[in-house]
Amino acid sequence: MTQFSRRIFLTAALLFLSAGLAWAEEVLLTIETGQGIETYDRARLEALPQVELTTHTTVTDGPQHFTGPLMRDLLADAGVTSDTVLALALNDYEIDLPVEDFTRYDVIAALTMNGEAMSPRDKGPIWIVYPRDAHRELQDINFDYRWVWQLTRIEAK
Amino acid sequence: MNQATFWRTTVPVLLLMLCVGLLVYGFLRLRAIEDSMRLDDATNMVWVISQTQVEALELQVVLAESPGDTGRIGEQYDLFRSRIDMLTQGPQLRFLERLEVAGPVVGAARAAQRLDPAVRQLAPYEEQALSREMGVLVRELNRAANRAMVSEWRVLSDRLGSYRTAVAQVAYSLGVGVLLAIYLGWRILADRRARLDAEILRERSQRLEEDLDRERATVAHWRDFAAVVSHQFRTPLAVIDSAAQRMYRRGQPAAPEVLEAKQATIREMVGSLDRLVDAALLIGRIDHQIVRPQQVIVDLAPPVRSIVEEMRRRHPGRRISLAVEEPELHAWCDAKLVQHALMNLIDNAVKYSPPDTAVDLTLFRQDEQVACTVADRGPGLSDAEAEKLFARFQRGEDAPAAGTGIGLWLAQRLALLLQGRIAVQPRTGGGTLFTLWMPETPPNQKEDAE
Numbered sequence: 001m002t003q004f005s006r007r008i009f010l011t012a013a014l015l016f017l018s019a020g021l022a023w024a025e026e027v028l029l030t031i032e033t034g035q036g037i038e039t040y041d042r043a044r045l046e047a048l049p050q051v052e053l054t055t056h057t058t059v060t061d062g063p064q065h066f067t068g069p070l071m072r073d074l075l076a077d078a079g080v081t082s083d084t085v086l087a088l089a090l091n092d093y094e095i096d097l098p099v100e101d102f103t104r105y106d107v108i109a110a111l112t113m114n115g116e117a118m119s120p121r122d123k124g125p126i127w128i129v130y131p132r133d134a135h136r137e138l139q140d141i142n143f144d145y146r147w148v149w150q151l152t153r154i155e156a157k
Numbered sequence: 158m159n160q161a162t163f164w165r166t167t168v169p170v171l172l173l174m175l176c177v178g179l180l181v182y183g184f185l186r187l188r189a190i191e192d193s194m195r196l197d198d199a200t201n202m203v204w205v206i207s208q209t210q211v212e213a214l215e216l217q218v219v220l221a222e223s224p225g226d227t228g229r230i231g232e233q234y235d236l237f238r239s240r241i242d243m244l245t246q247g248p249q250l251r252f253l254e255r256l257e258v259a260g261p262v263v264g265a266a267r268a269a270q271r272l273d274p275a276v277r278q279l280a281p282y283e284e285q286a287l288s289r290e291m292g293v294l295v296r297e298l299n300r301a302a303n304r305a306m307v308s309e310w311r312v313l314s315d316r317l318g319s320y321r322t323a324v325a326q327v328a329y330s331l332g333v334g335v336l337l338a339i340y341l342g343w344r345i346l347a348d349r350r351a352r353l354d355a356e357i358l359r360e361r362s363q364r365l366e367e368d369l370d371r372e373r374a375t376v377a378h379w380r381d382f383a384a385v386v387s388h389q390f391r392t393p394l395a396v397i398d399s400a401a402q403r404m405y406r407r408g409q410p411a412a413p414e415v416l417e418a419k420q421a422t423i424r425e426m427v428g429s430l431d432r433l434v435d436a437a438l439l440i441g442r443i444d445h446q447i448v449r450p451q452q453v454i455v456d457l458a459p460p461v462r463s464i465v466e467e468m469r470r471r472h473p474g475r476r477i478s479l480a481v482e483e484p485e486l487h488a489w490c491d492a493k494l495v496q497h498a499l500m501n502l503i504d505n506a507v508k509y510s511p512p513d514t515a516v517d518l519t520l521f522r523q524d525e526q527v528a529c530t531v532a533d534r535g536p537g538l539s540d541a542e543a544e545k546l547f548a549r550f551q552r553g554e555d556a557p558a559a560g561t562g563i564g565l566w567l568a569q570r571l572a573l574l575l576q577g578r579i580a581v582q583p584r585t586g587g588g589t590l591f592t593l594w595m596p597e598t599p600p601n602q603k604e605d606a607e
Contacts, residue, residue: 061247091212091236120235121275122242141201150239 028125029109031078034156038078042111042125048073051108055133058144066110066129071102074109075154082156087128090120090150096157097128097146105138106131109151123149169344176337179330186327190320202252202305209240210298217291220284230284231274238273241266241294256308258301265294382440382563389433389563393426400426428471432504436567439497443570450491450575454598457527458485460492461499461520468503475507476515486520488527488595490575495529495595498571498579501564502531502591508564510535510588526577527595534588538581568593576600 029040048069056063069077075085080099088094101107110129111117118124127149132138212233219226219233243249245259245266253259272279272287279287400419404411411419442448458481465479488495499518506516514534521528568591572579577595584590 059243059247059249091208091239093208120232121238123239144201150236 029151030153031075031080032153032155033079034082035079040074040078042117045069045074045109045111045126048077051106053106053108053110053129053131055129055131057129057132057147063133065114066108066127067112068108068110068126068129071107071109071128072099075099075102078154080154080156084157086155086157087146087148087151088153088155089148090152093148093150095145095148097148101130101143101146105135120150126151165348169341172337172341176334176341179334179337183327183330183334186323186330190323190327193316194320202249203302203309205240205244205249206298206302206305209237209244210295210302212237212240213291213295213298217288217295220288220291224281224284227274227278230279234274237291238270241269252305253301256301256304258297258304261297262294262301265290265297269294386433386437386563390430393429393433397423397426433563436501436563440563440567440570443574448494448574450494452489452491452575452599454487454489455492456485457488457490457492457495457529457595458483458520460496461518461529464496464499465503465518468500468507472507474512477503477507477518478515479518480520482519482521486522486527488597489599490577490595494571494575495593498568498575498593499529499531501568501571502579502593505564505568506531506533506535506589506591509533514588522597525597527597529593529595531591531593532584532588534584534586537583537588539583565591 027039027041028045031038031040045068050067051070053066054063055066083099085097085099086094087097107128107130110127111125113122113127118127128147128151130138130143130147132143137143216230216233216237219229223229244253245263250259250263253262268290269287272283272290400422404416404419410416439448461481462479465477469475469477503516503518510516510533517530517532519530519532569579572593572595575595577593580592580594582590582592
C-alpha cells in the first residue's frame with residue numbers, strides 16, 4: 001500500500017469515524033442554564049433515570065406509551081434553578097413553562113413513543129409529555145399547549 | 158280533604174317542594190356548567206392547520222432558494238411531514254372529515270409523501286413537482302382553515318349560548334325559588350296573625366258572652382227581686398189592712414182586748430216592713446258597692462250573743478238557743494254585717510217552722526273557719542231542694558225563689574260580701590240546717606304567710 005493510498009484510507013477512516021461519532025454525539029437538546037450552556041446527546045439523556053408513562057394525548061387516538069427522563073431530573077442535571085423556562089422547538093414553536101409543573105407532576109422529556117425513538121419527522125427527538133390521564137386538571141387546554149414536541153432547546157429565564 | 162286543609166297544608170307543602178326542587182335544579186345546572194366550562198377538544202384546529210400551511214410554504218421557499226440542497230430540503234421536509242402527518246391522522250383527521258375537507262387535504266398530502274427526499278434524492282423535476290404539490294396543499298389548507306374557523310366559532314357560540322340559557326334557567330329558578338320562599342314566609346306570618354286575630358276575637362266574644370250572661374242575670378235578678386219585694390211588702394200591708402178593718406167593724410170600736418191584739422199585729426207588721434225596707438236598701442247599697450265591709454279580726458261570740466238576745470225580744474214566744482263552743486272565736490269579718498246575716502237566718506227559721514219548736518244556734522270553729530249554724534224543725538228541704546238552694550246560694554246571683562223570702566237571699570249576699578259562704582242541708586231529725594262560714598284570717602294574708 002502506497003503512502004498515498006494509506007493517507008486516503010486514513011482520511012476515509014477518520015471521516016467515517018467522525019461521521020459515526022457525529023451521529024452518536026449529535027446534540028439533541030441544548031439547555032441554557034443562565035450560568036452556561038449544557039448540551040445533551042442521546043447517550044447523556046439516556047443516562048438519566050428513565051421513566052415510563054402511558055397516557056392519552058390530544059393529537060392521537062388511544063393511550064400512548066412514552067419513556068424518557070423526568071423534566072425535573074433533566075433541569076436539575078443541567079443546573080437550572082429558575083422558576084420559568086423557555087422551551088423552543090425545531091418548528092420554531094416557543095413557550096414559557098413554569099418549572100413548578102415539573103415538581104408537581106411527573107412530566108417527562110419523552111425520547112420514545114410506543115418503544116420507538118421519535119424522529120424530527122414524527123414529534124422527536126424530544127416530546128414534553130404531561131401525565132394527562134392521572135390528573136384531571138391536566139386535561140385542559142391550558143396544559144395542552146405546554147406539550148412541546150420537537151424540543152431542541154431550553155432556556156432558563 | 159276540605160278546602161281549608163287544601164289551602165293551609167297541601168298548597169304550602171307543594172310550594173315548598175317546588176321551591177326546593179327549583180333550587181336543586183339550579184344547583185345541578187350550575188354543576189353541569191362548571192363541568193362543561195373546560196376546553197378539552199381539538200379546539201385549536203385553526204392553529205394546527207395554519208402551522209402545517211406555514212411548513213408547506215417554508216418547504217416551497219427552501220425548494221426555490223436551494224434546489225438540490227439535500228440537507229436543507231430534508232430538514233424542512235421533516236418539519237412539514239411532522240405537521241401534515243399529525244393533521245391527517247387521529248382526532249385531527251376526523252375534524253377535517255367533519256368539515257368535509259379531509260379528501261383534498263389527504264390527497265395533496267399523499268402526493269407530497271411520495272416525493273420523500275429521505276427515500277432518494279429528488280431530481281430537479283421532482284423538486285418542482287413537490288413545490289407544486291405544496292401550492293395545492295396550501296390552497297386546500299386555506300379552505301380547511303376557513304371552515305375550521307367558522308366551525309370553531311359556531312361551536313364556541315353554541316356553547317356560550319347554552320351557558321347563557323343555563324345561567325338564565327338558574328337565575329329564573331333561583332328567582333322563582335326566592336319568590337316562593339317569600340310567599341311561604343308571608344303565608345306563615347299571615348297564618349300566625351290570623352290565628353292571633355281569631356284568638357283575640359274568640360276572647361272578645363267570650364267576654365261579650367260573659368257580659369251578656371251577667372247582664373241577663375242582673376235583669377232576672379232585679380225582676381225577681383221586684384216580685385219578691387212587692388209580695389213581701391203586700392203581705393204585711395194586707396195583714397195591717399185586715400187588722401184595721403176589724404178594729405172598726407160595724408162602725409163601732411172593737412173590744413179592748415181585740416183592739417190590743419190588732420194593735421200588736423199592726424206594730425209587728427210595721428216592724429216587719431221596716432226591716433224589709435232596711436234589707437232592700439242594704440241590698441241596693443251592696444249592689445252599688447256603697448256598703449264596704451269593715452273587716453277586722455274580731456271575737457264573734459259577743460255580737461252573736463247580742464243578736465240572739467235581740468231576736469228573742471223580737472219573737473217573745475219562741476225559744477232561741479245559742480251554744481258557743483269556745484270562749485273566744487275570732488274571725489275576719491264585719492260584726493255588724495254578720496249580725497245582719499244571722500238575723501235574717503233566724504227570722505227565716507222562725508217564720509218557716511212551727512211556733513212550738515226551738516231555733517238552735519251553735520257557734521264553733523272548724524278548718525280555720527268560724528261557723529254559726531241556725532237549725533229549725535220546719536218542714537225541711539229535700540236533698541234536691543237543699544242542693545238547689547245551696548247551688549243558687551253559691552252562685553249568689555239568682556233572686557230568691559218564691560216563698561224563700563228576701564231574708565235568706567240577703568244573708569247569702571252578706572256572707573259572700575264578707576268572703577264567707579252559707580251552706581244549707583237537711584237537719585237530722587227533721588228541719589233545715591243553715592251554716593254561715595267566716596274565714597279566720599284574710600285570704601290574702603294566709604297566702605302571704607304560706
